[in-house]
Amino acid sequence: MKNVAILGASGYTGAELIRLLAGHPSIRIGALSANSKAGRPIEKVFPHLDHLDLPELVKIEEIDLSALDLVFCALPHRTSQSVIKDFPRDLKVVDLSADFRLRDPAEYERWYGTQHLAPEVQPEAVYGLTEVYRDEISKARLVAGTGCNAMCGLFVLRPLVAAGVADPDDLILDLKCGPTGAGRSATERLLYAELAEGASAYGYGGTHRHLGEFDQELSLAAGRDVRIRFTPHLVPMNRGILATAYVKGDAREVRNALEAAYEGERFVHVMPEGLPSTMSVRGSNLCKIGVAEDRVPGRALVVGALDNLAKGSSGQAIQNANLMLGLPEEAGLEVVPVFP
Numbered sequence: 001m002k003n004v005a006i007l008g009a010s011g012y013t014g015a016e017l018i019r020l021l022a023g024h025p026s027i028r029i030g031a032l033s034a035n036s037k038a039g040r041p042i043e044k045v046f047p048h049l050d051h052l053d054l055p056e057l058v059k060i061e062e063i064d065l066s067a068l069d070l071v072f073c074a075l076p077h078r079t080s081q082s083v084i085k086d087f088p089r090d091l092k093v094v095d096l097s098a099d100f101r102l103r104d105p106a107e108y109e110r111w112y113g114t115q116h117l118a119p120e121v122q123p124e125a126v127y128g129l130t131e132v133y134r135d136e137i138s139k140a141r142l143v144a145g146t147g148c149n150a151m152c153g154l155f156v157l158r159p160l161v162a163a164g165v166a167d168p169d170d171l172i173l174d175l176k177c178g179p180t181g182a183g184r185s186a187t188e189r190l191l192y193a194e195l196a197e198g199a200s201a202y203g204y205g206g207t208h209r210h211l212g213e214f215d216q217e218l219s220l221a222a223g224r225d226v227r228i229r230f231t232p233h234l235v236p237m238n239r240g241i242l243a244t245a246y247v248k249g250d251a252r253e254v255r256n257a258l259e260a261a262y263e264g265e266r267f268v269h270v271m272p273e274g275l276p277s278t279m280s281v282r283g284s285n286l287c288k289i290g291v292a293e294d295r296v297p298g299r300a301l302v303v304g305a306l307d308n309l310a311k312g313s314s315g316q317a318i319q320n321a322n323l324m325l326g327l328p329e330e331a332g333l334e335v336v337p338v339f340p
């Protein structure tokens with residue numbers, strides 16, 4: 001059995017890590033941390049977990065790091081950097097925050113508007129897009145989980161620019177996501193009364209910080225600078241991301257490139273026909289992708305769906321931890337989507 005800690009266990013991704021790890025055959029949860037909720041039994045914070053035998057929520061500094069094989073860091077941006085920089089340099093870490101996603105600390109400063117607190121640790125980090133960086137992840141000490149929007153968009157767009165089947169200067173990504181993507185500390189825009197019957201764009205006009213991840217990963221895949229047009233929308237569904245890409249390219253070539261990229265992949269599926277719905281992936285570690293011809297000749301539509309709390313963060317984190325710990329990649333993750 002591998003012994004792990006979850007830091008930030010009283011948040012949404014922390015709860016999802018607990019849910020998925022409860023069914024993991026080779027990982028046990030040795031410690032859970034919280035901040036304001038430290039000292040409370042986990043069932044007082046998450047009543048749906050009251051039947052599990054789990055450790056109490058404690059402050060991070062109370063955890064014995066030497067007893068751990070790996071740490072999941074589900075902490076806010078910046079808190080993660082300040083905690084991870086003081087960890088022993090041989091402790092394996094899967095960080096779910098944005099703190100180590102961008103290879104260049106100057107890019108971090110550009111998108112997050114604050115100085116990187118651990119630039120000396122950054123070179124060790126491997127970007128957590130498992131299906132692309134599997135080999136590096138299995139040898140890594142520190143894996144930086146992707147943004148959930150970025151992951152869905154990259155699954156759709158990356159193979160197209162890598163194979164040269166879509167014009168890299170003409171990529172539009174229109175994305176919908178639910179409020180759990182913003183974490184558990186609700187702000188005004190996430191109040192039920194203001195969200196439940198409406199939808200709105202946010203982070204538009206090239207301002208969303210996941211553009212740093214898109215720029216980095218799509219430019220690496222294309223071997224030249226790629227800048228997409230990206231607009232996320234907040235919609236009333238608890239979990240889920242639906243990413244619709246409009247691309248200039250032949251639909252058959254687009255499909256072939258996606259099928260080649262994900263052939264044999266356990267968790268990323270290209271649908272033989274039709275387009276995916278968030279309901280087809282909810283609660284699972286799956287990403288489903290569909291392709292359709294546009295009515296304008298030479299243009300195609302590609303749609304990806306994943307669960308932001310599963311494949312978009314905690315499921316992805318467990319998949320990467322499995323690789324880092326030498327466990328079967330799919331261990332604990334064979335969860336069928338919850339429907340309806």
Ligand SMILES: NC(=O)C1=CN([C@@H]2O[C@H](COP(=O)(O)OP(=O)(O)OC[C@H]3O[C@@H](n4cnc5c(N)ncnc54)[C@H](OP(=O)(O)O)[C@@H]3O)[C@@H](O)[C@H]2O)C=CC1
Nearest residue numbers: 008010011012013034035036037074096097181183184313
């Ligand atoms: N939600 C999502 O879909 C995704 C989230 N992520 C990233 O994962 C990380 C966690 O996200 P999420 O679970 O949604 O966030 P939440 O806001 O739901 O949870 C945050 C957790 O961090 C703890 N925490 C907050 N401040 C501190 C602090 N100063 N010191 C120690 N612990 C602290 C909180 O404890 P307490 O409750 O006691 O205050 C809580 O356990 C974030 O970096 C987020 O950006 C990445 C991809 C997707």
Ligand SMILES: CC(=O)N[C@@H](CCC(=O)OP(=O)(O)O)C(=O)O
Nearest residue numbers: 097098147148149178179181182
């Ligand atoms: C609804 C909402 O606000 N969603 C978040 C998704 C956050 C995410 O993917 O995680 P990171 O914060 O770790 O980048 C957003 O678009 O910023």
